[in-house]
Amino acid sequence: MFATNDSSALQTLDLPDATLQYVPAFLNVRDADDHYRALCDSLNWRQDNIKMFGRTVRIPRLQAYYGDPQARYRYSGLWMLPQPWTEHLQSLRERCQSHTGQVFNAVLANWYRDGDDSMGWHSDDEPELGAQPVIASLTLGSCRDFDLRHKVTGQKIRIPLQNGSLLIMSGTTQQYWQHAVPKRKSIDNGRINLTFRRIQA
Numbered sequence: 001m002f003a004t005n006d007s008s009a010l011q012t013l014d015l016p017d018a019t020l021q022y023v024p025a026f027l028n029v030r031d032a033d034d035h036y037r038a039l040c041d042s043l044n045w046r047q048d049n050i051k052m053f054g055r056t057v058r059i060p061r062l063q064a065y066y067g068d069p070q071a072r073y074r075y076s077g078l079w080m081l082p083q084p085w086t087e088h089l090q091s092l093r094e095r096c097q098s099h100t101g102q103v104f105n106a107v108l109a110n111w112y113r114d115g116d117d118s119m120g121w122h123s124d125d126e127p128e129l130g131a132q133p134v135i136a137s138l139t140l141g142s143c144r145d146f147d148l149r150h151k152v153t154g155q156k157i158r159i160p161l162q163n164g165s166l167l168i169m170s171g172t173t174q175q176y177w178q179h180a181v182p183k184r185k186s187i188d189n190g191r192i193n194l195t196f197r198r199i200q201a
């Protein structure tokens with residue numbers, strides 16, 4: 001599926017209408033576990049409600065949003081107002097920036113406490129992200145499946161995002177594909193995912 005098998009190297013995933021790059025061992029597993037535990041304790045996590053089909057439901061995971069003061073955006077009908085960067089998130093942002101050559105001004109953190117927590121099908125296509133956004137997605141903790149589905153053809157693929165990996169989505173990925181993190185009843189351990197983004201002023 002991927003162009004190379006070297007786990008420290010960048011792998012390009014060849015999918016129609018998408019630009020996806022995967023770095024399986026962006027962080028080593030020990031460092032990734034340390035980051036997971038420190039972020040569980042230090043981020044200001046909240047569980048929001050969203051409106052779905054006219055009903056109010058609690059989202060099945062915890063979230064925390066950090067960034068530059070102007071990096072506010074609407075997400076599932078909620079205004080996400082950034083909390084100021086912590087030193088820890090700043091250092092991870094810098095690593096993702098130097099790897100990708102991109103500038104990110106915000107990060108959405110999702111904490112899947114166990115396999116009951118999940119994220120439904122969506123695209124990261126809010127207008128505040130601009131056309132063809134570059135999103136760098138860092139996985140800390142348990143490996144969880146990341147599913148992608150083409151909006152027109154219905155083609156599906158699954159990428160198990162391993163502990164310490166970085167997935168970079170760019171080009172027309174958000175325009176043509178949705179993604180989701182399905183429930184996994186057998187997983188007891190947690191995962192934090194950090195998606196670094198650039199919000200347009």
Ligand SMILES: O=C(O)CCC(=O)C(=O)O
Pocket residue numbers: 108110119124137146161179181193195
């Ligand atoms: O947890 C993940 O890997 C995906 C997170 C995601 O899709 C998002 O934050 O928009």
Ligand SMILES: [Fe+2]
Pocket residue numbers: 122123124179
């Ligand atoms: Fe997303």
